[in-house]
Every structure is written in structure tokens, then in C-alpha cells.
Amino acid sequence: MKEKITVNKQYLLPFLKEDYHVYQAKVKEIHNGLIAKTLLGSDFLGWLDLPVNPKTEEINFIKDFSKKIRKEKAYLVVIGIGGSYLGAKAAISFLAKPFSSSKVIFAGYNTKGEYLEGLCKFLQNKDFYINIISKSGTTLEPALSFRVIKNLLAKKYPDTWKERIVATTDKARGALYTESVNNGYTKLVIEDNVGGRYSVLSAVGLLAASVYGINIDKLLKGALDAYKDLLNPSLDKNDAYFYAVARYMLYKDNKVTELLINYDESLNYLSEWSKQLFCESEGKDKKGLLVGSMSYTTDLHSLGQYVQDGLRNVFETIYNVENVSTDYLISEDDKNYDKLNSLAGKHFKDITGAAMQGVINAHTEGGVPNIIINIPSKNAYCLGYLFYFLEKACAISAHLLEVNPFNQPGVESYKKEMFKLLGLLK
Amino acid sequence: MKEKITVNKQYLLPFLKEDYHVYQAKVKEIHNGLIAKTLLGSDFLGWLDLPVNPKTEEINFIKDFSKKIRKEKAYLVVIGIGGSYLGAKAAISFLAKPFSSSKVIFAGYNTKGEYLEGLCKFLQNKDFYINIISKSGTTLEPALSFRVIKNLLAKKYPDTWKERIVATTDKARGALYTESVNNGYTKLVIEDNVGGRYSVLSAVGLLAASVYGINIDKLLKGALDAYKDLLNPSLDKNDAYFYAVARYMLYKDNKVTELLINYDESLNYLSEWSKQLFCESEGKDKKGLLVGSMSYTTDLHSLGQYVQDGLRNVFETIYNVENVSTDYLISEDDKNYDKLNSLAGKHFKDITGAAMQGVINAHTEGGVPNIIINIPSKNAYCLGYLFYFLEKACAISAHLLEVNPFNQPGVESYKKEMFKLLGLLK
Numbered sequence: 130m131k132e133k134i135t136v137n138k139q140y141l142l143p144f145l146k147e148d149y150h151v152y153q154a155k156v157k158e159i160h161n162g163l164i165a166k167t168l169l170g171s172d173f174l175g176w177l178d179l180p181v182n183p184k185t186e187e188i189n190f191i192k193d194f195s196k197k198i199r200k201e202k203a204y205l206v207v208i209g210i211g212g213s214y215l216g217a218k219a220a221i222s223f224l225a226k227p228f229s230s231s232k233v234i235f236a237g238y239n240t241k242g243e244y245l246e247g248l249c250k251f252l253q254n255k256d257f258y259i260n261i262i263s264k265s266g267t268t269l270e271p272a273l274s275f276r277v278i279k280n281l282l283a284k285k286y287p288d289t290w291k292e293r294i295v296a297t298t299d300k301a302r303g304a305l306y307t308e309s310v311n312n313g314y315t316k317l318v319i320e321d322n323v324g325g326r327y328s329v330l331s332a333v334g335l336l337a338a339s340v341y342g343i344n345i346d347k348l349l350k351g352a353l354d355a356y357k358d359l360l361n362p363s364l365d366k367n368d369a370y371f372y373a374v375a376r377y378m379l380y381k382d383n384k385v386t387e388l389l390i391n392y393d394e395s396l397n398y399l400s401e402w403s404k405q406l407f408c409e410s411e412g413k414d415k416k417g418l419l420v421g422s423m424s425y426t427t428d429l430h431s432l433g434q435y436v437q438d439g440l441r442n443v444f445e446t447i448y449n450v451e452n453v454s455t456d457y458l459i460s461e462d463d464k465n466y467d468k469l470n471s472l473a474g475k476h477f478k479d480i481t482g483a484a485m486q487g488v489i490n491a492h493t494e495g496g497v498p499n500i501i502i503n504i505p506s507k508n509a510y511c512l513g514y515l516f517y518f519l520e521k522a523c524a525i526s527a528h529l530l531e532v533n534p535f536n537q538p539g540v541e542s543y544k545k546e547m548f549k550l551l552g553l554l555k
Numbered sequence: 556m557k558e559k560i561t562v563n564k565q566y567l568l569p570f571l572k573e574d575y576h577v578y579q580a581k582v583k584e585i586h587n588g589l590i591a592k593t594l595l596g597s598d599f600l601g602w603l604d605l606p607v608n609p610k611t612e613e614i615n616f617i618k619d620f621s622k623k624i625r626k627e628k629a630y631l632v633v634i635g636i637g638g639s640y641l642g643a644k645a646a647i648s649f650l651a652k653p654f655s656s657s658k659v660i661f662a663g664y665n666t667k668g669e670y671l672e673g674l675c676k677f678l679q680n681k682d683f684y685i686n687i688i689s690k691s692g693t694t695l696e697p698a699l700s701f702r703v704i705k706n707l708l709a710k711k712y713p714d715t716w717k718e719r720i721v722a723t724t725d726k727a728r729g730a731l732y733t734e735s736v737n738n739g740y741t742k743l744v745i746e747d748n749v750g751g752r753y754s755v756l757s758a759v760g761l762l763a764a765s766v767y768g769i770n771i772d773k774l775l776k777g778a779l780d781a782y783k784d785l786l787n788p789s790l791d792k793n794d795a796y797f798y799a800v801a802r803y804m805l806y807k808d809n810k811v812t813e814l815l816i817n818y819d820e821s822l823n824y825l826s827e828w829s830k831q832l833f834c835e836s837e838g839k840d841k842k843g844l845l846v847g848s849m850s851y852t853t854d855l856h857s858l859g860q861y862v863q864d865g866l867r868n869v870f871e872t873i874y875n876v877e878n879v880s881t882d883y884l885i886s887e888d889d890k891n892y893d894k895l896n897s898l899a900g901k902h903f904k905d906i907t908g909a910a911m912q913g914v915i916n917a918h919t920e921g922g923v924p925n926i927i928i929n930i931p932s933k934n935a936y937c938l939g940y941l942f943y944f945l946e947k948a949c950a951i952s953a954h955l956l957e958v959n960p961f962n963q964p965g966v967e968s969y970k971k972e973m974f975k976l977l978g979l980l981k
Contacts, residue, residue: 210856240904241903243653267894269852304892385868412860419847426665429969430751430831435837438838439965455668457668460706467698467730472699477699487975490972492969495965539861540855542863
């Protein structure tokens with residue numbers, strides 16, 4: 130049976146003030162507009178068809194490169210910020226085993242000299258490659274980090290350093306494109322019609338994921354199946370569209386903050402990825418949901434009090450992994466000091482299950498709508514499906530809010546101010 | 556010169572709708588009520604005097620134990636949840652160098668079997684000790700994890716395992732207290748009048764911090780100086796009180812979400828600690844600020860769009876480290892593809908400084924009030940000062956909201972539901 134991402138509406142419907150079907154016509158109109166490319170931002174719809182038209186040559190290169198670097202036990206330093214690193218970071222965190230180490234290291238997402246110093250020291254006696262990801266090549270954080278790490282690479286491999294750099298960048302222009310051509314770096318392409326936060330299923334996300342050891346064929350197969358499943362615009366058949374409508378209805382009812390909840394901290398970066406996706410797509414024109422994230426039961430012992438009984442302007446969306454593969458048995462204790470022997474024979478996942486249901490009961494009772502997004506398993510297929518599911522939900526959701534889902538004018542504001550201060554803007 | 560935590564009001568004052576001095580009388584009343592112990596929750600004011608009355612015997616034990624375990628190069632597994640681990644975790648993250656490894660490992664803060672499995676495998680061939688932190692000893696997450704890790708310890712050290720456990724717990728009763736007495740574990744005390752989220756400067760936070768290598772004398776000296784500095788109730792002399800008033804005024808003006816901002820991800824767990832402190836203290840009776848956190852410039856490329864131009868119900872509080880000790884120089888590049896050679900000779904911290912000022916200019920222009928909390932340096936002294944500063948600000952702030960800062964009735968709601976489902980509640 131195919132593993133599908135689904136939405137459980139049970140703990141949401143009682144909170145909706147009207148029948149969600151009243152939005153069916155509007156959603157169908159947006160759906161058609163996305164296909165016909167007639168809506169705001171339609172020159173950035175390349176992500177819609179990514180799973181249908183995989184770029185075979187690039188994907189084959191990515192697989193070969195991954196095989197080679199893994200065989201050499203070398204490190205890959207991925208230099209990028211925002212959409213250029215969050216997708217791969219989310220994928221790797223989602224699938225990593227606790228206490229395992231990773232040979233994929235992210236950099237260029239901050240301006241912290243201490244981080245670069247630590248990284249360079251760490252890399253001193255390691256073999257490594259660089260994947261620099263930047264459309265323009267002039268984004269400050271990755272560009273400056275690239276200078277430093279490239280220097281180290283060139284010192285370490287004076288004859289072959291250029292062969293150890295893969296540049297994921299524009300296909301025909303820009304600073305990094307020019308440098309790549311002149312230096313002969315391997316090039317992967319960031320298409321003009323795929324924005325950063327929608328790029329995880331392109332070369333941007335795939336190279337690092339594959340080097341880490343994620344089966345990208347399965348990832349893309351999940352996305353392809355999501356593509357097919359989500360072609361039906363019916364709110365009763367398309368849970369991504371339903372999710373978009375639910376968020377919008379809650380927002381209109383003054384539930385203006387969405388809390389992404391997981392019960393497994395390995396999903397934390399998936400939440401970070403989603404936060405960029407939704408907040409950058411929707412947070413404009415003085416509108417939009419603020420998206421926060423928490424990991425339960427951990428954060429029930431910190432922010433839980435607020436969710437239970439604070440200001441009633443929030444709702445929760447749970448990223449629920451249904452089948453936990455590895456697990457641990459609770460054992461009997463001779464002395465039973467903690468009086469928990471009645472739990473012996475249960476698994477930790479049973480405790481997690483009871484915690485989740487208990488929290489849902491308590492929080493809905495406290496006035497917090499709960500949406501559950503069910504993720505069948507932690508595997509590459511489900512992850513690919515989920516990425517595409519959320520991307521499509523976000524496009525619908527932003528159009529319901531009547532904003533352009535694919536621009537980010539607000540991100541330019543601080544850059545302009547910063548460039549002025551650095552004397553980079555005449 | 557003494558390093559003090561201070562608040563920069565420059566980017567806040569233009570947003571305040573009234574003169575903040577109108578709250579001076581109310582604050583003075585709360586201040587006096589805290590001292591006289593006449594306000595709601597006054598049986599939980601032990602944290603107020605912790606820095607003045609250090610428990611010398613405990614502190615000496617902590618130092619000796621740390622010396623011993625560090626000499627043996629053994630690991631310390633700290634088992635606790637919420638206030639029982641966030642303080643030490645925040646302290647260690649704040650002071651850790653990037654790419655350095657830690658011999659302090661946290662557990663018991665989740666119900667993830669896979670985490671325990673990974674941890675036990677990791678510990679198999681390492682020497683380790685346990686610090687279990689729980690007032691009652693029956694809190695589900697730490698109690699169940701303690702069962703597992705204690706079993707491993709007993710198997711590994713059949714004759715001496717009891718000597719390798721330090722229990723931080725109630726001084727006279729409870730499951731963990733009883734077990735500790737019966738098994739002869741070393742005991743450290745969680746005082747009745749110090750709640751979890753206010754316990755970082757007690758044995759709860761100090762043992763792990765000290766084992767990691769943090770100078771706890773300096774930490775406590777910082778807290779003591781904060782204690783002294785913050786005895787003056789004048790809003791113009793007491794920046795913790797000013798911060799409390801500012802949050803309250805913004806909240807009343809519908810700025811209901813506070814975003815804690817840093818420019819250095821090593822402060823992320825300090826933000827988590829603050830989130831528990833404030834949200835658990837204030838988020839009740841359908842009131843309270845929701846506190847979120849972001850690390851810039853990283854998250855400017857994800858959530859920045861929302862902050863710049865989304866719904867105008869947020870303000871930012873920046874945890875600003877003023878003096879960065881280690882740093883990295885930006886070097887000239889022959890080819891200057893990225894056109895950033897004009898930055899050569901600057902340090903990365905100069906870029907961070909320009910980014911921060913640029914962001915403040917852009918976000919305040921966009922309608923977001925900014926409060927800057929200046930932290931002179933990343934050292935133990937400033938951290939101790941900051942912990943106490945925020946604790947005191949929180950007590951004042953919660954009393955302004957007219958809620959009890961020291962209870963957490965909402966956290967019990969989900970536990971009750973969960974216990975029902977697990978058959979633990981008759």
C-alpha cells in the first residue's frame with residue numbers, strides 16, 4: 130500500500146465557525162490559476178512540475194558524486210543560507226539516527242567568525258569537498274564563508290582544489306556562475322522559476338541529501354506521488370488544500386499563530402524549513418500567520434503552560450510520525466520506587482502515543498484547535514511526499530490571503546540597510 | 556570595570572504610547588511585595604536570595620566532583636526535563652566553542668526510544684556517571700529514562716554503580732529521595748521554595764555546568780552583582796524592571812508576541828530557557844506574551860520576511876553580545892568575483908554589527924519595536940548576571956499581568972489526560 134500524507138480533521142472541525150466547503154470554489158479557482166499560470170508570481174512555478182520532469186543528467190551526476198565522496202570517507206561542506214540549506218538540513222535531521230555523526234557540514238548561514246575558525250580547525254586534517262549554493266554568488270553570508278573555506282581547500286589541495294568544488298547556481302549569469310566557468314567547477318543549476326524556499330527537490334537539496342546517504346530516487350518518487358494525488362482540487366480528496374483552507378479559516382478567526390508540533394526532535398529542522406516556506410510566502414502586506422515550532426513532550430515542560438492557558442490566539446499543527454521503527458521496551462524494576470512498573474512491557478512509543486493523545490485532549494479542551502498531519506514513516510519516500518504536500522498547501526494558502534507566494538520584498542529591506550552601513554551600496 | 560547587563564531603549568521608546576514612568580508606582584509596590592513576601596506565589600521566592608546565600612558545602616562537593624570526573628575523562632549523563640535541564644543546557648551552549656565536543660549529555664527530556672537506544676550504544680564503551688534531577692522522582696520522561704540508563708550503569712559497574720549516581724531531588728521526601736537514601740546515592744537538594752524554571756543558579760544547574768568546565772564561582776558572582784544592582788526599584792536605574800514594564804506596555808498595545816533575537820546560535824538555548832521562564836510564568840488565565848526565538852542573520856532568510864512586513868503584533872528583544880573575543884578576518888581575493896573586496900580587512904564581527912544595525916533600522920521602520928539587552932561578553936560572570944536579571948524581570952512582568960509567576964497549572968492538564976490513558980490515574 131502506498132504511504133500517503135493525510136490530515137486528521139477530528140480535533141479541528143469543532144473549532145471552525147463555518148463549513149469549510151464554502152472555500153471550495155475559491156480553491157478551485159486558485160488551483161486552475163496555478164495550472165494556467167495566471168496568478169501573482171506565476172514566473173516562479175517551476176517547483177510544481179519538478180517531480181514530473183526530473184533532470185536525469187544532474188541526478189546521475191549527484192549519485193555518482195555521492196558514491197565517490199562516500200567511498201573516500203570525505204566531508205562535504207555545504208555553503209548556503211535560507212532555502213539553500215534548510216531543505217537538505219531538514220532531510221538529514223529527519224532521517225539521521227541519534228548519536229550518529231554526519232559527514233555533511235553546513236556553513237555560510239551566519240556571520241560568525243568563531244564558527245568559521247572552529248570549522249577550519251576541524252577540517253584541517255580531514256578530506257573535504259565544497260558545495261557552494263547561491264543563485265547570485267554575492268549573498269553576503271555564503272560568499273564570505275566561501276572565501277575562507279575555499280582558501281583552506283586551495284591550500285590543502287594546491288593542484289586539484291578546483292575539482293573539489295560543486296557550484297549550484299544560475300545557469301547563465303552571476304558572480305558564482307562566472308567564477309565556476311573560469312575555474313572549471315562542476316555546475317548544478319538553480320532554475321529561474323524555482324525560488325529558494327521551493328528548491329529542496331532540485332539540485333539545491335538533492336546533492337547534500339544524497340551525500341549523506343538518503344535515497345533520492347525514493348525522495349523524488351514520494352514527491353511524484355504527492356504531485357499526482359494533489360491534482361484533484363476537491364477539499365475532501367486533497368488534504369493539502371484542506372490544510373490550506375483550515376489555516377486560512379483559523380487566521381480569519383484571530384488564531385494568528387500556528388505552532389508546529391512534533392514528538393521527535395529529529396523533525397525540528399523540518400519545522401524550520403516549513404517556517405521559512407510559510408512565513409516568507411505569506412508574511413507580507415501586514416498579513417500572514419506567524420509560524421512557531423515546538424518539540425513535545427520536551428517543550429510541554431516549558432511552553433506548554435502558555436499553549437494550555439495563555440492568550441487564545443494560537444492553534445497547533447502536529448507533524449505526527451505514525452510508525453516508529455526502532456523502539457525501546459520499558460522494563461520492570463525490582464524496587465519500583467517510581468511506581469511506574471505498571472508500564473513495564475510497553476514501549477516508549479506507547480508513552481509517546483498516550484502523551485500525544487493526552488495533550489490533544491487537554492489543549493483542545495483549553496481552546497486550541499489541533500490539526501494533525503499524519504506522516505506514515507520516517508523514510509525518504511514520505512519525506513519527499515511531505516515536502517511537496519507542504520509546498521502546494523503553502524501556495525494555496527498564500528493565494529487565499531491574496532499575497533504573492535513567491536516573492537520576499539521584506540528580506541531586501543534589511544539587506545539594503547546593511548549594505549548602506551557596509552559601504553556596499555552607492 | 557564591572558560588566559553589567561543593560562537595556563538600550565533607543566529603538567523602543569518611539570513605540571511606547573505613554574510615558575513608562577506611569578508604571579513606577581506599581582513596580583515599586585511589586586518590588587516591596589517581593590521583599591515582604593506578600594504577593595501571589597510568595598512561597599516560591601527562594602531564587603531571589605540564592606546568590607546571597609550560596610550553599611558552600613554543596614558547591615564544594617560540586618567542584619570536587621567536577622574535578623574528579625574531568626580528570627577521569629568520564630561522561631556525565633544529566634537526566635531531567637524542563638527546568639531540570641534547560642539552565643545547564645543554556646549555560647553550556649552559551650560558552651561552548653563551535654565544533655568542540657561535550658562530555659555532558661542530556662537525556663530524560665523526551666519519550667523517544669530511538670534516542671535512548673543511540674545513547675546506550677554510545678555509552679557502551681565510555682566511562683560515565685549519572686546526575687538524575689527530579690523533585691518527585693515520578694515525572695514520566697526522566698523516570699523512564701533513568702530506569703534504562705541506570706540498568707546500563709549497573710551492568711557496567713556491578714560493584715560501584717551506586718557511587719556513580721548523583722540525585723538532585725527533594726530534601727526529605729519523594730520517590731527519588733527514598734531511592735537515594737536506600738541506595739546511598741550522593742544527594743543534592745532542590746529546595747521547596749525554588750521552582751524548576753528558577754533553579755539554574757542552584758545545584759540543579761550548577762553541577763552540569765561545572766562538570767562541563769564552567770567556572771561556577773564567576774557565574775554566582777555575576778548573579779550576586781545582579782542581585783545587588785537590581786535592589787533599586789527605580790525604572791531609570793533598574794533595567795530588569797524597565798524591561799518588564801516595556802514588555803507589559805507592548806502587550807497592552809497588542810504586541811502579543813515577543814521574538815528573542817540573537818546573532819550567534821550559541822545563544823539559542825538561552826532563548827529556550829527564557830521561553831520557559833516567561834511563558835510558564837505568564838501564560839495563564841488566557842493572558843500572556845507568547846515568546847518565540849530566532850537566530851539572525853540565519854533566520855532573516857526564512858522568518859525575516861514576516862517580521863519585516865507581516866501581521867504587526869510582534870516585537871523583538873535582542874540578546875546582543877557586545878564584545879566578541881575570537882574572530883576572523885575577511886581577506887582580499889585576487890579575482891573578486893563576489894565584488895566584496897571592499898570588505899577585506901574587516902572582521903566577521905563587523906559584518907554582524909552592520910547586519911544588526913541594518914536589521915534594527917529596517918524592522919523599526921517596518922513597525923516592529925526593538926529592545927536590546929546588552930550582554931558585555933560571553934563569559935560565566937555575564938551569564939550569571941543575565942540569568943538573575945531575566946528571572947527578576949519575569950517576576951515583575953508576571954505580577955504586572957496579575958498572574959502568579961510561580962505556578963504552572965496548565966502543565967498538569969495534559970499530564971492528567973496522559974496518566975488516564977496510561978492507566979496511571981485511578
